[in-house]
Amino acid sequence: SQQGEEDPQALSIQEGENATMNCSYKTSINNLQWYRQNSGRGLVHLILIRSNEREKHSGRLRVTLDTSKKSSSLLITASRAADTASYFCATSTAGKSTFGDGTTLTVKP
Amino acid sequence: DVKVTQSSRYLVKRTGEKVFLECVQDMDHENMFWYRQDPGLGLRLIYFSYDVKMKEKGDIPEGYSVSREKKERFSLILESASTNQTSMYLCASSFWAGSTGELFFGEGSRLTVL
Numbered sequence: 001s002q003q004g005e006e007d008p009q010a011l012s013i014q015e016g017e018n019a020t021m022n023c024s025y026k027t028s029i030n031n032l033q034w035y036r037q038n039s040g041r042g043l044v045h046l047i048l049i050r051s052n053e054r055e056k057h058s059g060r061l062r063v064t065l066d067t068s069k070k071s072s073s074l075l076i077t078a079s080r081a082a083d084t085a086s087y088f089c090a091t092s093t094a095g096k097s098t099f100g101d102g103t104t105l106t107v108k109p
Numbered sequence: 110d111v112k113v114t115q116s117s118r119y120l121v122k123r124t125g126e127k128v129f130l131e132c133v134q135d136m137d138h139e140n141m142f143w144y145r146q147d148p149g150l151g152l153r154l155i156y157f158s159y160d161v162k163m164k165e166k167g168d169i170p171e172g173y174s175v176s177r178e179k180k181e182r183f184s185l186i187l188e189s190a191s192t193n194q195t196s197m198y199l200c201a202s203s204f205w206a207g208s209t210g211e212l213f214f215g216e217g218s219r220l221t222v223l
Binding site for chain 1: 114118140142144149150151154157159199211213215216217219
């Protein structure tokens with residue numbers, strides 16, 4: 001089974017609303033990363049949070065990490081139609097990254 | 110900007126053919142990875158490499174091999190393609206040796222095996 005599991009699998013919102021995606025994982029990690037994938041393309045790195053950090057911001061993105069619950073969340077504020085994509089969390093341990101199944105976000109204009 | 114280039118965006122091969130997927134990165138990264146991506150299964154690690162001529166098995170290495178003769182190039186080889194290897198293949202590289210930093214991905218190679 002995947003180390004990281006995203007929830008929900010699919011999310012549809014209106015432009016301007018906030019989008020929250022969650023990721024749960026099973027084992028200890030060095031860091032957790034979030035990636036974005038446009039349809040049929042490669043993944044693009046969004047943000048990395050280390051195991052000793054609790055929250056991190058980058059532009060309209062806010063990531064939290066709770067190592068006691070083995071979970072992370074990605075918040076995209078003031079969403080835009082261009083944010084439509086799949087979002088993946090990846091946990092890193094011993095030099096390898098393991099990805100979840102992703103959340104497909106649709107932002108309606 | 111870091112660039113990871115995969116040689117073919119779309120390939121169609123027949124069962125039993127030998128398939129080469131090439132990946133080149135231009136940022137002198139030590140680490141290179143091959144993943145396959147299937148609906149409902151996410152990205153699964155096939156093989157990775159921390160250095161030239163070095164390779165490590167990932168989670169699903171069966172039916173695949175790899176080659177890393179030069180630091181910038183990491184090739185995935187399907188010795189005898191089968192229909193269950195129809196998938197999107199993603200190559201990635203990263204800078205930190207022995208650790209995992211940001212992964213840089215290529216655009217993917219969508220392989221169909223008939």
